Amino acid sequence: MNVKNTLRKAACLAAHLAALTMAVQAQAATDTASLAYWGERQFGQSWSNNFTPSLMATQSQTYAPWLTQIGLTNTIESAANWGKGQLLVTVDTGIVANNAVFASGQVANSLSSCAATTFKCSNGYTDDNGHGTAVAAVAAANGTLPFAVNYGGYRTAAGSVISVAPNANIAVEKVLNAAGSGYDTDVANGITKAANAGASVINLSLTYMNGAAIVSAINYAASKGAFIVWAGGNSSAALGANANTTGLTDAAIAHLIFAGSVSANNTLSSFSNTPGSGALVNAAGTKSSYASRWLMAPGENILAPDVASGARAFAAWSGTSLSTPIISGSLMLLESAWPILKTNGTAANLLLNTASDLGGRGVDNNYGNGLVNLGTAFQPYGTLNITEANGKSVAMPSLTGAMITGGALGSLSSVQSKLANYTALDGYQRNYSVNLAGLILTRPTAATVNPLPTNNNTGPNKMSLADGGEIAYQISSGSGASTFGPNALGDAPAAQRSGYIMLTDRNETTVAFGYGDTMPSQYAYTKALFGSDAAALAAGTLSTDLATLAQGGTQLAFGTRLGADTRIALSYSGTAVPQETFMADAAPSWMTPNASSFGVGLAHRLTDNLQLGVSWRSLDEKNGLMGTTYDTSSLLNLGSGNHSSEVGISALITLDRHHTLYLEASQADTQSASGANNSVFAGMSALRSQAWGVHLASTDLFDAHDRLTASVQQPLRVTEGAVDMAVTRIDPVTGVPSTGLQSVSLVPTGRELDYKMSYDTPLSPMQKISLQAGYVQDSLNVAGNNAASVGMNWSVAF
Secondary structure, X not given: OOOEEEOOHHHHOHHHHHHHHHHHHHHOOOOOOOOOEEOHHHHOOOOHXXXXXXXXXXXXXXXXXXXXXXXXOHHHHXXXXXXXOOEEEEEEOOEXXXXXXXXXXOEOHHHOEEOOOOOOOOOOOEOOOOHHHHHHHHHHOOOEOOOOEEEOOEEEOOOEEOOOOOOXXXXXXXXXXXXXXXXXXXXXXXXXXXXXXXXXXXEEOOOOOOOHHHHHHHHHHHHOOOEEEEEOOOOOOEHXXXXXXXXXXXXXXXXXXXXXXXXXXXXXXXXXXXXOOOEEEEOOOOEEEHHHHEEEEXXXXXXXXXXXXXXXOEEXXXXXXXXXXXXXXXXXXXXXXXXXXXXXXXXXXXXXXXXEOOOOOOOEOOOEOOEOOHHHHOOOOOOOEEEOOOOOEEEHHHOOOOEEEOHHHOOOHHHHHHHHOEXXXXXXXXXXXXXXXXXXXXOHHHOOOOOOOOOOOOOOEEEEOOOOOEEEEEEEOOOOOEEOOOOOOOOOOHHHOEEEEEEEOOOOOEEEEEEOOOOOHHHHHHHHHOOHHHHHHHHOOOOOOHHHHOOEEEEEEEEEXXXXXXXXXXXXXXXXXXXXXXXXXXXXXXXXXXXXXEEEEEEEEEEOOEEEEEEEEEEEEOOEEOOEEEOOOOOOOOOOOEEEEEEEEEEEEEEEOOEEEEEEEEEEEEOOEEOOOOOOEEEEOOEEEEEEEEEEEEEOOOOOOOEEEEEEEEEEEEEEOEEEEEEEEEOOOOOOEEEEEEEEEOOOOOOOEEEEEEEEEEEEOOEEEEEEEEEEEOHHHOOOOOEEEEEEEEEEOO
8 A cells, every 4th residue: 555755844835935935025125134035036146156066175164054063064074075975865856956056967867767656757857846956955965055144043154065965976766746745655666776776875854654665675775785864754743653663674773864853052843753652673573762763953944945936046944854864964974984884884873872962861752862963973982992913902092102212223213104193993993093103202311412421431440450460440329429349339229330340360361240331341342352442442432233232230241362362252231120119100110121132252463453353242132122122011012032143343453553443343133023912013024233333542642641532333223124013904995994914114214323522631640631522413213313412521630
């Protein structure tokens, strides 16, 4: 049995329009805002050519007040590309496709048709009523209003956008005749044809019917992925007189929304139906109340074309027929921004769950879920999650700083670039760009070169022994003063205790041990390998080898002769042991590197003026990689137990009695490693790092016992290597996220070069002055991170 469907009076009654027309004619010469019908007759001009299509994608816009009422902004429109790529199909009275509010080609002629089966469409799908054109315009008119209007609680500025999704395409299925009536079989056929046309959203601004034909059509449309928005009705009554709708699939229920109307001040329109107590019932008998699928949208005095009154006429339309396309347009914006919402069939649920509550708290039988709120709908829903390389998710709020860069890797600029635009997913699997680069910190203590401290010693203190040997020492209790003796360290805090003692006998066997960073371990190693001249140069510079990444803890060195011209040296150094603390603001233990280095070297004197050395050194890092430190349980984890080995060559050249040149170069290789289970890094290729230095020492230049040292060096810098990083990509058509691995270079953007010059000269037997200048290019291997320093030290002995 066919059930007749007619457009309800509140959508736009003929009598209502007639009264508004008379109101306009009576007030056309005044500035009174109570205008409801506009056309060239009333304004005495033609503005059809001024209706501006296709502006939305190019500039910021002003939006009609009923659109800002639902939270629509230019930011949201831009994020959704103004609905581009979506297809709205109105099942209505047809459309006037060449109306000025639509862009050329926006209405898809090939997808539009007369779907009526109970009457013939003499004009095809062309609208011979006006209702369908107005409805389509509210959802997707492509242009701006050419005049200002103040009416019905809304003040609309000239140039305002009057539709929700202006870049969406439109198709129509004509199922209502010129009088606005048709039958349920017509409507059901229209829904089916709309689904076959590929509709993103099917808009039904007509009376809801729940017969078998309609239910079957809704089920079919939902199976094709189309969302359905149906007007709640204009009878000031409960939807369907509280009668249930049976036979719907779960998918159909999830794709269906009913529309109620509110005024400009968000109160229930006097004509609007309410959800009442009826329900949608699936095949298993499970009920979903109408209220749970009900949304409110503005539906009073909405500006839209009135083709019945003229090709360029507008009217103020009222009814749930106008609320419906506002919701339809909102769905299209969401689907355009996140195709996953269509793929998963969740766009309607999202819009319902992000509505602004009206009436009673929560879902109620008058306002349903409340007012459409696009501002909330476009924000992440629930917790954002990051996908790790193992496919597991980790919540954004749980992420904190977990890596400190430094050493040969620089600032990890390529990794930071990826993290700065990383993909996180919300509760609806929508992708958001998040900035995780802040989780990587640059080690602050090495970023600049400080002036020479006034109490700084340029080398260890020395005492000559009676048998021709020597003791070099430098011990600090934390106060900055050097002391010597069994109580030198006293009760100083462990973190401040540091000291160094080196014994060289008359046979030039050297033994050294110490703790802390009073003197770099390379001093003793170079002394053990070459002798005092090279050792002094090493002490005055920043050495370039792997041992620089394992400083601050225990230091051991041993060297001895293997023959008249050959020496062997061994060394060990480690980082400081983290001290237990109970302070609330204490830095976490992972910030302290945990590394150790072992080295062995041979030196051979080729001539009186030339010694060559070959060294091998290893580095083991428990919570770091080439000087970068991290929490091994964090998202940014390059693995634990990383092992590196290095081969170096060096040369000590005595140019003459006053000039000594020390050259060094090394290459380190780090084994490839797999990432941690809880990291965004899945694995790392083998790394290669290189370093070199040139150091010159000159004495007795301008005065007896003065000394000039100059050096230029490149500390260890990674030259080859990459890490496999988890990267989430979004399918542009389906929106489905997939996480794969992408190789990201670990080669720093900069190349650190350290330039240093110092000059020491005695002023008297009891006084000495030291001058120092330095410049660091691309400090920490970060391009553009430059620093310069100048220092002076005047010391007096008593």
